[in-house]
Amino acid sequence: MLLWATLFNLVATASRRLRRQSEENRRLALYDSLTGLPNRTLFLDRAEQAILAAKRQPAEVAVLILDIDRFKEINDTLGHGAGDFLLTQVEPRMRPVLREGDTIARFGADEFAVLLPQLDSTDTATSIARRLRRALDQPILVEDLPLAVEATVGIAVAPEHADSAELLVRRADVALHVAKAAKSGFEVYSPKIDAHSKPRLSLLGELRRGIADGELVLHYQPQLDAVTCRLQRVEALVRWAHPTRGLLLPAEFLPLAEQTRLIRPLTRWVIERALRDWRLWRDQGLDVAVGVNLSARSLGDEELPTELALLLAEAGAPPGTLTLELTESAVMADPFRAASILGRLSRMGVRLALDDFGTGYSSLAYLKRLPVDELKIDRSFVSHMGADTDDAAIVRSTVELARSLRLGTVAEGVETSEALATLRAFGCESVQGFLFARPLPAVEMGEWARHHAASAPLVGEATA
Numbered sequence: 001m002l003l004w005a006t007l008f009n010l011v012a013t014a015s016r017r018l019r020r021q022s023e024e025n026r027r028l029a030l031y032d033s034l035t036g037l038p039n040r041t042l043f044l045d046r047a048e049q050a051i052l053a054a055k056r057q058p059a060e061v062a063v064l065i066l067d068i069d070r071f072k073e074i075n076d077t078l079g080h081g082a083g084d085f086l087l088t089q090v091e092p093r094m095r096p097v098l099r100e101g102d103t104i105a106r107f108g109a110d111e112f113a114v115l116l117p118q119l120d121s122t123d124t125a126t127s128i129a130r131r132l133r134r135a136l137d138q139p140i141l142v143e144d145l146p147l148a149v150e151a152t153v154g155i156a157v158a159p160e161h162a163d164s165a166e167l168l169v170r171r172a173d174v175a176l177h178v179a180k181a182a183k184s185g186f187e188v189y190s191p192k193i194d195a196h197s198k199p200r201l202s203l204l205g206e207l208r209r210g211i212a213d214g215e216l217v218l219h220y221q222p223q224l225d226a227v228t229c230r231l232q233r234v235e236a237l238v239r240w241a242h243p244t245r246g247l248l249l250p251a252e253f254l255p256l257a258e259q260t261r262l263i264r265p266l267t268r269w270v271i272e273r274a275l276r277d278w279r280l281w282r283d284q285g286l287d288v289a290v291g292v293n294l295s296a297r298s299l300g301d302e303e304l305p306t307e308l309a310l311l312l313a314e315a316g317a318p319p320g321t322l323t324l325e326l327t328e329s330a331v332m333a334d335p336f337r338a339a340s341i342l343g344r345l346s347r348m349g350v351r352l353a354l355d356d357f358g359t360g361y362s363s364l365a366y367l368k369r370l371p372v373d374e375l376k377i378d379r380s381f382v383s384h385m386g387a388d389t390d391d392a393a394i395v396r397s398t399v400e401l402a403r404s405l406r407l408g409t410v411a412e413g414v415e416t417s418e419a420l421a422t423l424r425a426f427g428c429e430s431v432q433g434f435l436f437a438r439p440l441p442a443v444e445m446g447e448w449a450r451h452h453a454a455s456a457p458l459v460g461e462a463t464a
């Protein structure tokens with residue numbers, strides 16, 4: 001009897017130990033040992049459940065992949081102990097930003113993931129990403145050293161970007177890499193960024209470096225009074241003097257920048273540089289206004305008017321010396337939003353031009369309400385005026401439309417003296433194109449302007 005009891009006890013203890021061991025194994029298989037957070041396996045399982053639940057709702061599910069910037073540096077300089085400590089401080093920082101049912105997981109090294117189930121919109125995910133970054137930004141004391149932790153976040157949303165947990169995580173990862181290369185803080189996945197992600201990513205990284213290293217250059221194309229041929233303004237056109245690929249035109253890198261937040265530093269750089277060149281010419285006695293092209297994305301850039309005012313003040317330039325050119329299609333894509341920021345810019349005294357006009361299906365009703373000063377007629381109509389009577393009719397009616405709305409007109413792509421004569425006959429006010437000059441670097445532009453002013457007489461000069 002005693003023997004049986006002893007045996008029974010032994011078996012029971014062993015099985016308890018086994019059960020504890022298997023629970024421990026289960027825990028190890030699903031949780032990260034350093035932070036105690038769910039690991040990738042458990043995260044994927046929860047994400048899959050959330051996607052299934054969201055299908056019934058319907059709701060959205062977002063995955064945020066978060067990577068600590070320069071973690072390796074911290075590890076290398078302060079040691080692994082400090083690095084590990086830092087990693088344990090990430091979750092307590094992030095938790096207050098999240099809702100109760102949200103999951104934080106550690107995927108390994110300095111990579112964390114956040115699962116946001118039952119989301120109302122993608123905007124909520126980006127606003128949470130912003131708040132997570134801010135929460136981590138507060139310095140963490142590591143061995144008495146306050147360390148500000150910067151994190152980069154990639155976001156993907158189901159069902160829009162993927163309908164399985166695996167794919168959703170992979171796409172958030174693609175967005176993360178784009179955000180890292182662009183140093184933009186966070187990015188939302190889009191099929192566009194995935195299309196050629198490898199070469200694009202390396203070009204993005206190079207572009208970021210290129211801006212910092214001063215590889216971007218501005219070339220200027222003059223815009224003249226159609227009647228007097230006096231120089232009125234120069235349009236700044238950005239080029240990238242790539243160290244191995246030669247001089248790249250905007251079409252080769254601007255679309256890439258526009259899809260990321262890299263467009264912001266790029267736009268700032270162009271405006272600052274153009275105003276600096278303006279100041280340079282001005283100091284040499286050349287008084288010429290400057291035009292700068294803005295991307296569609298700038299129409300959503302709420303900080304642009306304030307920063308622009310600063311840049312103008314720094315250069316000592318009156319706002320009227322600067323014309324911002326926005327393509328008609330960018331403005332018409334969201335005319336209400338455009339009207340708000342264009343209104344602010346216009347009230348500052350900056351001139352506004354609707355660029356590539358004729359290609360963007362403007363509605364006359366919106367056009368009347370937009371605070372723009374002039375229309376730049378797209379080169380595709382201007383350069384074919386001679387051969388195509390339809391194009392000539394379009395140019396003529398655009399000039400008439402602009403006049404009735406009290407807007408200025410600039411014809412782009414003027415390449416022949418016949419085109420110039422036609423534009424004069426239509427009453428077009430300004431002209432720009434190879435007939436007068438190709439885009440030139442700042443110094444050459446200054447020389448061209450001096451030579452041009454000296455080489456008058458020009459038609460109608462006396463009346464100007």
Ligand SMILES: [Mg+2]
Pocket residue numbers: 235293325355
């Ligand atoms: Mg333009």
